[in-house]
Amino acid sequence: MVDPTNHNPAIDVLVVDDDPVQGAIVSGVCTKLGYRPHFASSYHEAAARLATGRFDYITIDLSLGDHDGIELLRLIAETGAKPRRIIVISGCEERILNATVRMAHAVGMLDTISLPKPIDLALLRGALAPFQEAAASRRGVDSRLSEITADDLRRGLDRGEVYAAFQPKIDLSTGKVTGCEALARWDSATFGPVGPDVFIPLAEQGGLIKTMTLRMLRDSMTFAAAFLPTEPKFVVAVNLSATLLSDTSLPEEVERLLAEIGVPARSLMIEVTETTAMADVGRAMDVLLRLRLKGIGISMDDFGTGYSSLSALARMPFSELKIDRSFVKDCLTDADMWKIVSSSVAIAHQYNMKVVAEGIEDAATWHALDALGCDIGQGFEFSRALRQDAFVEWYHGWMARPPATRAAVVPLQREA
Structure with missing residues (x-):
C-alpha cells in the first residue's frame, strides 16, 4: 500500500x-x-x-x-x-x-x-x-498547485507574471518561418511555473479571461510588428476562450488593438477549438464572421478531437485547420492515424484552407507531411515555445542554416 x-x-x-x-x-x-x-x-x-x-x-x-x-x-x-x-x-x-x-x-x-x-x-x-x-x-507540486486561487492569478496578472511564449510555425515545403502561436505562460513568484491547465480554468471562473486574452493579443501583435519588416507574411496566432466567443464586442476591441499597434489584420490568426465554436453556434458565428470580415484569420484548432468536426468545418468561416498532435505524433507508425491525417489535409484543401500539423517531433514526420501536401507545421522538431528574446535568437539561427537543411528535400513516401 x-x-x-x-x-x-x-x-x-x-x-x-x-x-x-x-x-x-x-x-x-x-x-x-x-x-x-x-x-x-x-x-x-x-x-x-x-x-x-x-x-x-x-x-x-x-x-x-x-x-x-x-x-x-x-x-x-x-x-x-x-x-x-x-x-x-x-x-x-x-x-x-x-x-x-x-x-x-x-x-x-x-x-x-x-x-x-x-x-x-x-x-x-x-x-x-x-x-x-x-x-x-x-x-509536492500537485499539492501546492491545488492551493492556487483566482485571486492569486489576479495578483500574478498585476505583477506581469503572465506572459506570451511563442512557438514557431514553419512552411513544410520551404522550411521558412511563417509565423508563430502565442501560448500563455505563468511564472508565479509564489508557486513557480503554473501550467495553463491550472490557470486557464481559474481565469474563466474568476472573470479574468478577457483581461488575459487582451493582454496576450496586445503582446502578440507587438511581437508580430517587429517581424513584419523582414517577414511581411508573418502571422501570430492567439487562442480564444469559449467564454469570449459570446462577447459580441470583441471584434471591435481587436480591431482597435490592430490599429493602435499598426499591424495589418492579415497578421493575426484567432484559434478556436471545434468544441468551443459549437457550444453556442449563433453567437460564435456572429463573432467569427465579423473577425473574418475585418481580414483576421480564423483557425480551427484540435481538428478531429471533438464530436462535430465536419459540421463545424462546413458551417464556420475558418481559414485554417490545425490537425491535433494526437493524430500527428504516431502517424508514421499507426496506419489509422495516417489515414486521419491524410484525409484531414484533403478535406481542408477542398475548403481552400491552409493546413497546420501540430506535434511534429522528428524530420521523418516533417518530410512525410510535406509529401502529403500539409502546408505548415509546428512542434519540437523546430522548437518549443520560447520567450520573445529567445524566439528572435532562434529565428536568426534557423534562418542562418543552409536552405537545404530547412526544407523537406527528401520526402518520405507513405501509402495511405
Missing part, C-alpha cells in the same frame, strides 16, 4: 497482471531501476490500491479475468489522480493496442503507450525511464 502522505522521493509503480510470472518480470525491471513496484493480480486488487495511494507509473495487462484492462483505464481516468505514464501490455493484435491507447488519450490520459507480448525488457525499461526526475517531485 502506498502512503499518500509519504514524501519519500522513491517512484511507485503499480503492476497489474493476472499472470504472476509476467508480474514478477515487470516488477523486477522496476526494482532494478530503483522504483518501488506494487503488484495487483486482479482488477479489484488494483482498484483497492488506487483508492489508497498514488502511482507514478501503472502497467496494465488488458486481460484480467472477470474484468479487463479497459475497465481499469476508465477507473483511473475517473479517480483524478492520474499517473505520469500508463503502459498497456498485451498480446492482442496491433489495432486493438492502438485503439486502447487512443481511448486512454480521449479520456485525458495523454501519456499512455502500449507494448506487445512477449514483452521486450529493453522497451519496458525505456518506457519507464523518461519521467524519473519529474515523478520524484510530483506529489
Whole structure:
C-alpha cells in the first residue's frame, strides 16, 4: 500500500497482471531501476490500491479475468489522480493496442503507450525511464498547485507574471518561418511555473479571461510588428476562450488593438477549438464572421478531437485547420492515424484552407507531411515555445542554416 502522505522521493509503480510470472518480470525491471513496484493480480486488487495511494507509473495487462484492462483505464481516468505514464501490455493484435491507447488519450490520459507480448525488457525499461526526475517531485507540486486561487492569478496578472511564449510555425515545403502561436505562460513568484491547465480554468471562473486574452493579443501583435519588416507574411496566432466567443464586442476591441499597434489584420490568426465554436453556434458565428470580415484569420484548432468536426468545418468561416498532435505524433507508425491525417489535409484543401500539423517531433514526420501536401507545421522538431528574446535568437539561427537543411528535400513516401 502506498502512503499518500509519504514524501519519500522513491517512484511507485503499480503492476497489474493476472499472470504472476509476467508480474514478477515487470516488477523486477522496476526494482532494478530503483522504483518501488506494487503488484495487483486482479482488477479489484488494483482498484483497492488506487483508492489508497498514488502511482507514478501503472502497467496494465488488458486481460484480467472477470474484468479487463479497459475497465481499469476508465477507473483511473475517473479517480483524478492520474499517473505520469500508463503502459498497456498485451498480446492482442496491433489495432486493438492502438485503439486502447487512443481511448486512454480521449479520456485525458495523454501519456499512455502500449507494448506487445512477449514483452521486450529493453522497451519496458525505456518506457519507464523518461519521467524519473519529474515523478520524484510530483506529489509536492500537485499539492501546492491545488492551493492556487483566482485571486492569486489576479495578483500574478498585476505583477506581469503572465506572459506570451511563442512557438514557431514553419512552411513544410520551404522550411521558412511563417509565423508563430502565442501560448500563455505563468511564472508565479509564489508557486513557480503554473501550467495553463491550472490557470486557464481559474481565469474563466474568476472573470479574468478577457483581461488575459487582451493582454496576450496586445503582446502578440507587438511581437508580430517587429517581424513584419523582414517577414511581411508573418502571422501570430492567439487562442480564444469559449467564454469570449459570446462577447459580441470583441471584434471591435481587436480591431482597435490592430490599429493602435499598426499591424495589418492579415497578421493575426484567432484559434478556436471545434468544441468551443459549437457550444453556442449563433453567437460564435456572429463573432467569427465579423473577425473574418475585418481580414483576421480564423483557425480551427484540435481538428478531429471533438464530436462535430465536419459540421463545424462546413458551417464556420475558418481559414485554417490545425490537425491535433494526437493524430500527428504516431502517424508514421499507426496506419489509422495516417489515414486521419491524410484525409484531414484533403478535406481542408477542398475548403481552400491552409493546413497546420501540430506535434511534429522528428524530420521523418516533417518530410512525410510535406509529401502529403500539409502546408505548415509546428512542434519540437523546430522548437518549443520560447520567450520573445529567445524566439528572435532562434529565428536568426534557423534562418542562418543552409536552405537545404530547412526544407523537406527528401520526402518520405507513405501509402495511405
